[in-house]
Amino acid sequence: MPLRCLLALVGGLVLAAAFEPVGIAWLMPPAIAALVLSVRGLAPRRAWLPSLLFGIAFVYAVMVWMRAVGTDAWIAMCALEAAFFVPLGIGLSWSLRSRAWPVLAALWWVGIETLRSGFPFSGMPFGRLAYATADTPWADAIPWVGMVGASLLVALTGTTLAWLLLQVRTPTRRAYAVVAALAVVTVAPVLVQVPVEESGTATVAAVQGDVPGTGLNVPAVHREVTANHVRLTRELADAVEAGDEPQPDFVVWPENSTAVDPFLDTEIHAGIISASDAIGVPVIVGGMSNDPLDETQVLNQGIVYEPGLGSGDRYTKRHPVPYGEYIPFRGVSWMPSSYGRLTEVPRDMVRGTSLEPLRVGGIRVADAICFDVAYDEGIAGQVARGAELVTVQTSNAMFSRTGQLAQQFEISRLRALETGRWVVVAAINGISGVVRPDGTVVASVPARGQEVLVETVGLSTTTTPAVVLGVWPGRLALVFLLVHTLTVLIAYGRRRRGTRPGSAVMEQGVST
Structure with a gap:
């Protein structure tokens, strides 16, 4: 042993x-x-x-x-x-x-x-x-x-x-x-x-604004974080006007590019509107919004801001992180919700349920927020409903000095393969990038970089077999576990009954 x-x-x-x-x-x-x-x-x-x-x-x-x-x-x-x-x-x-x-x-x-x-x-x-x-x-x-x-x-x-x-x-x-x-x-x-047909193209800008200081604590410097993304978007608008960059069809900001409700904070709201109006195209903002049904809860969302109109479609994160973004069994007497870093989670994040793609300037976009990219049903479900492109908004600020950034970016690359879609990743301080449907990286920004990626990407409505299968392979794997376990247990029970004392004598008596 x-x-x-x-x-x-x-x-x-x-x-x-x-x-x-x-x-x-x-x-x-x-x-x-x-x-x-x-x-x-x-x-x-x-x-x-x-x-x-x-x-x-x-x-x-x-x-x-x-x-x-x-x-x-x-x-x-x-x-x-x-x-x-x-x-x-x-x-x-x-x-x-x-x-x-x-x-x-x-x-x-x-x-x-x-x-x-x-x-x-x-x-x-x-x-x-x-x-x-x-x-x-x-x-x-x-x-x-x-x-x-x-x-x-x-x-x-x-x-x-x-x-x-x-x-x-x-x-x-x-x-x-x-x-x-x-x-x-x-x-x-x-x-x-799998043959993937391109139905069109779009130019997309992904903004990585970085987090001031150590880069690990977004809430402590959240106004500076938002200001960075506003500034970089306005600088992109100036570069477009000067002819140095192509006009994007839309802009992607990362998760936590605003860590407060942009509809209630007038300063943050004004900054987002100014950036959207300056660039003249929609901006998908990663923001925290109060749950309209319960003020003690919060939503982690990708919010589409249209120039001159304000907010439009929203995607709500489907997989909040337990004990990081919500505390299971909060309020139960034995749950130590006031222990250690759990005190940094004063409100629970509500899980999103919609798989409807975002409508961003006429383009249907499958969005994912941070850990969402690691789950099978979210992106594939939106692609199955007509998404032509995938965006991943992520923060990962506290993991800046770890291998988590690279692990998550690899998953984003594989989602491109799975769905047959271009994937645009906007991270708050790394790793941002643009990935082809074959998984190759066209451009990227490393951790702690401050940059705007502007790339022309393909659009597609092709549905890969993997998207058609959806979550069923996983369900069948779970069915196998159950069936094999029951088969073994039933066989074991029969053997036990067959070896009980006196069972052979009883069987002999019945046969005579």
Whole structure:
């Protein structure tokens, strides 16, 4: 058991290195193989331990950026996420008893990955295998099978590698056939790409205004932050008038470009209106608005400001961060809502529900705010409803010195592949960028940069198979977990009943 536990710990750290900021994607299959080999031959009552150790090493390493929120938050959140590897170990133990165990084991990984990405409190999707596949053949499968399908391909590659290592002494034709089949499935999307037709073009400006001082605390300097974005937009208007920059069709400001309600704060409202009127095109502002139904709650929104008209369409963030943007069970006696940094969340953020694209100067835009980009239903749901372009508004200011920025930007790149859309990312102090539908980055601004990106992007109404599939691959993965678990438990119950004392005598009596 000690060697198994050591193998699992090393495997978890190796898997974390596949993600940014290290970003060696090809480490994923050997890491998954290490997990499988560490639990192989163990009964379910023991298999959970090496799997848990794998999860601890992986989760704490890949999400070490949570320490920016607080060491206590990092420890608590990662402990919860690592706990999901306990049922994973049990499921792998069950799967390894079947001749088709490489497939079943890969399905268990994807099922648990899907479960922890949505539960509890919206889950934590960071660390999904698909999110480390940029610039690999696995990423080319995303337009066809979505993020869940890409994770399955990576997991299947890892479980197949484990199977091959067990066959190494006696290689068979079957082993060669399995490798060939997996290679075809992985490489086929590279050769047969989803055709994406361009229906038009637009010129978009993404403003990264930066946060004064350390760059970590937006609320402390929120007026300066808004002033930066107003100034840069007005400077862009001057450059357009001088002929130095093309006239954009619209401008994107990041999340928290105003940290107060722009409809109630006259100074902030006047600044936004002046910027919109100066540039003469719509501006999507990332702002905090009071909930009109409950003043004790707040909305994190992308608000379209039309020149000369004021506010128009709005997108409300669908996945507020628990304990960062709202406190679950606030008011319950045992919930320590006044503890530590929780005091910085005086009002709960309300979750948005609409999947209707924003109308921005005649263009239908799918918007996402910060962590929204990591969830499957938001962007794809808006694209399925006619969005021609994707924008991502994000702050991430407190994570400026961590690998979280790079991890989230990689997810934005993969969303471009998934939807067949150009993606424009506006971050408050990094990383902003413009991404083609094939995932390549046209232009970007690094962390702490202060710049306006002006790029001509394509528009499209093509619907990729991944968008058509939507959230169903994840749901089917969860159904697999349930069905396999019930099958094993029913079989176990039958065996128990068949081995009860006297059961053989009873059966013999019945037969006579």
